[in-house]
Amino acid sequence: MTMKFRVIKPKDPPAIAKITVQRTGKIGFSKGAMDLLDLETNKFAKFAFDDSDDFYILMFEESDEETFNVAKAGEYNYINAKSLLEDLDIDYTSEDTTIFDIRKTDDKNVYKLNKRVIKK
Numbered sequence: 001m002t003m004k005f006r007v008i009k010p011k012d013p014p015a016i017a018k019i020t021v022q023r024t025g026k027i028g029f030s031k032g033a034m035d036l037l038d039l040e041t042n043k044f045a046k047f048a049f050d051d052s053d054d055f056y057i058l059m060f061e062e063s064d065e066e067t068f069n070v071a072k073a074g075e076y077n078y079i080n081a082k083s084l085l086e087d088l089d090i091d092y093t094s095e096d097t098t099i100f101d102i103r104k105t106d107d108k109n110v111y112k113l114n115k116r117v118i119k120k
Contacts, residue, residue, distance in 0.1 A: 014032060015030065015031045015032030015035060016030055016101075017030060017032035017035070017036040017102040017103075018033055018100060018101050018102060019033055019057070019099070019102065020097065020098075020099050020100075021090055021092050021097070021098040021099070021100075022078075022092065023092060023093055024092070025081060025082035025085060025092050026078040026079065026080055026081060027078060027079050027081045027084075027085075027100075028076065029070075029077040029078065032102075033077075033102055034077050036102060036104065037057070037059050037102070037111065039059075039070055039072075041061055042059035042061055042109065043060075043063075043069065043070045044059070044060040044061070044064075044067035044068065044069060044070060045057050045058065045059055045067060045068045045070055045079060046058040046060065046066050046067055046068070047084060047113075054112060055100070055112070055114075055115065056110055056111060056113060057100075057102070057111050058109060058110050058111075059109040059110075059111070060109065068081065068084065095120040096117050096118060096119050096120055097117065097118040097120070098115065098117050099115070099117075099118065100113040100115050100116075101113070
């Protein structure tokens with residue numbers, strides 16, 4: 001009797017999707033974040049908290065008075081976010097690095113942000 005195998009093929013790991021707070025007051029998107037959030041199409045973002053105080057980014061194709069513009073410089077996407085960072089009590093001038101890991105949710109264009117700080 002010969003055994004039949006169902007082989008699991010390796011997959012390329014997805015690029016890490018994260019947003020990094022920069023000392024200039026901008027937040028920059030990793031390549032994985034640019035792909036996950038589809039920044040080619042979704043050029044506007046809103047930031048929000050749910051009832052449990054979980055933090056989210058919501059992506060949109062069109063702007064309104066609540067959206068932040070996703071700017072592009074070469075291959076780099078960022079948001080000028082000084083006011084947002086101040087509202088979140090994040091000291092963007094700090095030597096520490098603040099990163100938000102991005103996780104997909106069941107809702108289209110809604111992504112959960114998990115904050116972590118790398119101390120210098």
